[in-house]
Amino acid sequence: MKFRAKIVDAACLNHFTRVSNMIAKLAKTCTLRISPDKLNFILSDKLASGGVSMWCELEQENFFSEFQMEGISAANNEIYLELTSENLSRALKTAQNARALKIKLTNKHYPCLTVSIELLSVSSSSRIVTHDIPVKVIPRRLWKDLQEPTVPDSDIIEANLNGELNLKIETELVCVTTHFKDLGNPPLASENASQARNPEQMAEVHIDIRKLLQFLAGQQANPTKAVCNIVNNKIVHFDLLHEDVSLQYFIPALS
């Protein structure tokens, strides 16, 4: 298994750092999937994460000037690594004004993702900073748990087909509702299903507000497009599209 990548552009580096910060806020431990043309940060729905799951996808071309990888085998040309997301974001934080950043998969006593940063210092001699982030290689038999989640056929809920979204909280003493109007509805995949629905009818889901907050707080940049899909009383699915990163986040309903 091999992986080497290099970023030289400052803007790309910044963007990658922001993505990594966002991931660090959303998930303590996550899986990094490396494939020839994409990088994915995955959090699969386990009890530990409270049932939320996350899938973030980056096109590697948009970030890395050099990118080489060799998966576990020719047939399965992918690498799955488990790491503590905060370690990566902290390592990238030191790369603020770096001349170049290299990431490699290495094995120093244990598998590591080595982030090597070349900093330009005042005295014009470059300083090299290395961070070895310990990772765990996920064996192939567990890969099936980490596949891209299929977006369920959803009714737009708590939003309706007329472009209204209501966020409601209820406590014993107070009930607050925020009404959003004039939102767009993306065209649904299956036209047949939607025809039967009454555009006025609301569908709703109860979710843990902390999880929603954690998701929203983790956002570092404004996405170009945000889609919220709700399956009645089951799950809410957020799909945020930035320029070259897409992030999908699933929050299950409270039982």
Next chain:
Amino acid sequence: MKNEVRRRLLYGGPQRPFYAVKRNSSLGKRRRRGGVKSRSFEKRGQHPGTRGRQAEARLATRLVRAPAMLKCGMGGSQVKVFGKAIQALSRVSDELWLDPSEKGLALRSVNSCRSAYGCVLFSPVFFQQYQWSTSVKMNDNDTISNLNCKLGMKSILPIFKCLNSLERNVESCKIFTRSDKCKVVIQFFCRHGIKRTHNVCFQESQPLQVIFEKSTCSNTLMIQPRVLAEAIVLFTSSQEEVTLAVTPFNVCIKSSNEESMDLTSSVHSEMFVGPDEFDFFQIGVDTEITFCFKELKGMLIFSEATHAPISIHFDFPGKPMALSIDDMLLEANFILATLADEPSRASSPQSLCLSQKRKRSDLIRSNSKAGKNVTSKALEHISRKAAPKRLCPNETLTDISALENCGSPPLKRVSGDVGEVPASSVRRAEEVLASPCLRKFSCMFFGAVSSDQHFSHPFDSLATASDSEEDVNYGSFSTF
């Protein structure tokens, strides 16, 4: 006066004379430009603890006695530097000594396991006004003692907490002592006519000093604090130790981790710095030293205030290293113990150091008060002016049995920082137990003076004190 003598009686064996060490003799050479003021110690038989003293004391009340005092004043911009020094020293331990002398006002701090020592000396020129005096007792035998003032960090640190606002608002600051009440008074004269006064109780305790020959170190680096600060960013606050590895071609600062397979364990980080980034670069011997991160951060905090370069003096692992800042107005020195590699690496001073330590802990365990004179031929000389009450056997990190023997009361009683020290010293003890290859911090202060006999649990003494009337005064010190 009566109270004072009574107190001193309890500190050591009443029958034991105090074998004082004359500072000059053990050094061989002067360690400072300014020279060392020689302080004559009490002659034999004059130890405060001797019974004869009580008789003297009754006499003394009728004689003139001027207590030691300190009085100094500084401007608003100096307050920030002073406060930063205190903050930096608070990283070393929870106690601070104010030690005035003709060289200036020294702030000293030693951690309870004796692996770190910090001293910031403000020269008289730093202050707008600086007065100090020793106490003079007029009786048959002149005894001079300095202001032995020890403060708890918990008391003094909050006073210098918001340094930025202090800098903005404070026009001048006065610090003076009131020996009759054992108080240090800190007054801030702020804008708009506001005057803020803080009274801090101090405990009478003679400060410790470490003498470290910086000029004999084979490796010296001088670097701008900014560069070090950039290196520090690499490490998380959970990082306990950092390693400095030097060769004549480059310097590497890296995190020092035990090998572990835990994913959540710290990232291993390294930063290479080329020689041209240093103001002064002299490497005599390739070496790698490991020391505590916390104290390095403490030093950096202080250097931010002074903008002067930091000098690092060190040799081989095991020998303490010095971080210092030398400025016209002040001189700061942080002496840190470094991790020693193996016991087999017995450069003789080190092994001597170990045997000295064992001797000492034997003393402690047996609680013997035999006036054994343990002289030290160790590399670093210790100038110890009096028996420190707080010396807890846990200072010998390597000596596990001593740790066990320490017993909880002293640990708890000792100021706050022991809360953290036992954790790390116990951890190290576990390491030592676990691995056959013992890695230990070499302790800097070893059996220097024969004041060892005073290591009997001071708290036993306190226990008896509580029976007496005077313990009312004593009670005020228990907050430390």
